[in-house]
Amino acid sequence: MAEAHQAVAFQFTITPEGIDLQLSHQALRQVYLSGLRSWKKRVTRLKNNVITGVYPASPSSWLFVVIAILATMYTRSDPSMGLIAKIQEHLPVSDSLSIQCRTVVSAVLFSTLLWFSLIFTMRLCLKQLLSYHGWMFEQHGKVSNTTKIWAAMVRIFSGRQPLLYSYQGSLPNLPVPTVKDTVNRYLESARPLMSDSEYERITTLAQEFESSLGNRLQWYLKLKAMWASNYVSDWWEEYIYLRGRGPIMVNSNYYGMDFLYVTPTPIQAARAGNTLHACLLYRRKLNREEIKPGRVPGLNIPLCAAQCERIFNTTRIPGEETDSLTHWQDSEYVAVFHRGRYYRLWLYHAGRMLSPREIEHQVQRILDDPSAPAPGEAKLAALTAGDRIPWAQARKEFFSSGVNKRSLDCIEKAAFFVALDDDEQGMMGDDPAGNLDRYAKSLLHGKCYDRWFDKSFTVVVYKNGKNGLNAEHSWADAPIMAHVWEYVMTTDCFQLGYNEEGHCKGDVSSSLPQPSRLTWDIPVQCQERVDQSLAVAQALADDIDFHVFPIQEFGKGAIKKCKISPDAFIQIALQLAYYRVRHKTQRIVLKSVHLKLTLAEEPQVSRITLTMNMFH
Known part of the structure; x- marks a missing residue:
């Protein structure tokens, strides 16, 4: 109290x-x-x-246009070709405004309209330029003159020093491919995998689809594309991710590892302090839009940054038919799980961000707390690991009011989730490969009740100072979270650092409030639902065969020298593995497959992680 x-x-x-x-x-x-x-x-x-809003121009360019127009007027020339006079005629007559003042006001209004027209023109030109796709089909090392001219024009119209979302208004809409092109691509990809009779049958079916139902569906897509910048993204998010009624643990959520060969500090609270502070630094850069927009490597082609908006303060809410993603503008705390107990940990105090040393101090208070979990609290997160319908029903029945609703709201509205694990992970002892397998499985599903799988991501910090993350997939693609994690790890080790004892640097304010325990009132019926979800999740976790292959011989640089992308390299490896097992090529459909590819330029730190349940 x-x-x-x-x-x-x-x-x-x-x-x-x-x-x-x-x-x-x-x-x-x-x-x-x-x-x-x-x-x-x-x-x-x-x-x-x-x-x-005014990009690729800048707000200061408005003043330049105004001064330029006023300067030309004082030289007795009219760059507006009579428009300034027309504007002046429609200004209200006032005794307080002289003729000269009305002329200046008219010139400013004309300059503003001219400025907006220039912005619109530049955006339109940039949008048309970004609609060019010829660069995708250029051979490696050979760039045509057309693409070179196009790239130069993109640089001219792209402006300077863009913010994270500066290009959003200039990106072209996703074009709707023709039915004929889609059918041809499908048949081309299916031909090597089918016999002559199978291919003939599928060709007949494809032609029937193209001439009948395909054309009708095409009109629906074109109509949707007129109103949406991307006609498929919302459907993809809902039908591929949010409508799935099975567990999102393993099937949707993925993981990220710590450095394999380096552990900056063996102190759990200290590693948590720097990691959480680095996450806050990234969020501050994100809110200020100081992160540079992503671009295609080697070219000045901007990538869409819309997915970055939901990195923090986002939760997947279960529903009986479909889930939903809820994002809050801000959150000043994180939800922490340790030994079956949940805490609210404030990361701001007196209007400022806590230092890494202060966060370490607060985390250590949680680690030192001897209190026991409330009845039903310890394995509560198993609800997020099991099937979605039982979780949606339990949420509505047991968490819609009272103390349970307040505590659940605290978790769902947190910036992100933090799990403080009691076990040790990483490349340890005489069996580093086996330890990596256990490390990866721990990050992927843990004990099935020590990760809140609905949160946008969970930061996991182990007893020996190793860390990692588990991320929910529906709100963004994995490269978005990979960029966050890369920033967090590099900031933790190379900017924040630790003192000689392994603690975070800085001092601790004496007025920091104690982290608060979340309180629950879990009835027996709800505990039974938790046990049922845990049984489903545990069976799924036990069915995962996991092996991590640390690659010492080469990194992604060696793959790129062969003029192939690392992703294509892995796809070819999958096909080769299937051929060696079955002695034939086949379209591979993976069920519960988790592929983690982090190939660095230097082979010492490269790694490939591949998990699969079965081939179909």
Whole structure:
């Protein structure tokens, strides 16, 4: 209750003499500083919206256009060809405005319209340029003159120093391919995998589809493409991910590893301190749009950054028919799991971000807490690991009101989830390969109840200082999370660092509130649902055969020298493995397949991780 009393800004007592009002100046100061931080974020967001809205121009270019137009007017020339005079005629007549002032106002209005017209033209030109796809079909090492000219024009119209979302308004809409092209590509890919009789049959079916149902469906797609920048993304998100009623653990969620051969500190709380602080630094850069937009390597072609919006403060909410993704604008805390207990850990205090040393101190308080889990609390997260319909029903029945709803809201609205594991992982002992297998399985599914699989991502910190992550897949593709994790690891080791004892650098404020335990009231019926979901998830986890192959002989640089992408290399490896087992080529459909490819330039740190349940 101590932290609850600290949160009271004022209290009053009614006495016979009147009302005795007592103000807590410290609490009021906390409220003020928290509100100040919120308003700073709003101002930053507004400023970025203005800069992004006028890109590829800049707000300062408006002043340049105004000065240029006014300068030409003072030289007795009219660049507007009479438009400034027309605008002046329609201005309201006022005694406070002289003729000269009305002329200046008209010139400013004309300059603003001209400025917006230039922005629109530049955006249109950039959008048309980005619609060119000829660069995709260029041979390696040979670039045509057309592509070179096109690349130069893209650079000219792309502007300078773009923010993360600057290109969003200039990206072309996803084109709808013709039915004939789609059918031809399908038949071309199917031909090597079928006998003559099978191919003849599939060709007949494809032609029937093209001449009948295909044309009707094509009109629906064209109509949708007129209203949406990407006619397939929302359907893909819903029908490929959110409508799946099986467990998302293993089937959808993926994982990310720590450095294989380096552990910056063996202290669990210290590693958590730097890792969580680095995540906050990335989120601050994300909110300020200071992260450079992604581009195609070697070319100045921007990539869509829309998926970055949901990295933090995002949760997948279960439903009986389909799940939904909910994103909140901001969250100043993370939800932490340790030894079957849940905590709210505030990462901001007095309107500022906690230092790594302060986060370490708070995490250590959680690790030192001797209290036991409440009945039904320890394995509660198994609901997120099992089938979706039972979880949706249990959420509606047991978590829609009262203390359970408040605690569940705390987890779902957190910036992300943190799991403090009691076991040790990594390349240890005499069996490094076997240890990597266990390490990967721990990150992928853990104990099936120590990860909140619905959160956008879970940071896992082990007892020996190793860390990793488990990420939910529906909100973004894996490269988005890979960029976050790369930033976190490099910032942790090469910027934040640790002192000689292995602790985080910096000092600890004496006024930090204790991390608060989340309280639950889990009835017996709900505990039975938890056990059922855990049984489903455990059976799935036990069915996973996992082996990690650390590759020492080569890295991605060697693969690229063969003029092949690392992804294509793995696809060929899968086909070759199937051929060696079955002695024939076949279209491979993988059920519950998890492919992690991190091939570095240097072979010492390269690794390939491949998991599969079965071939069909």
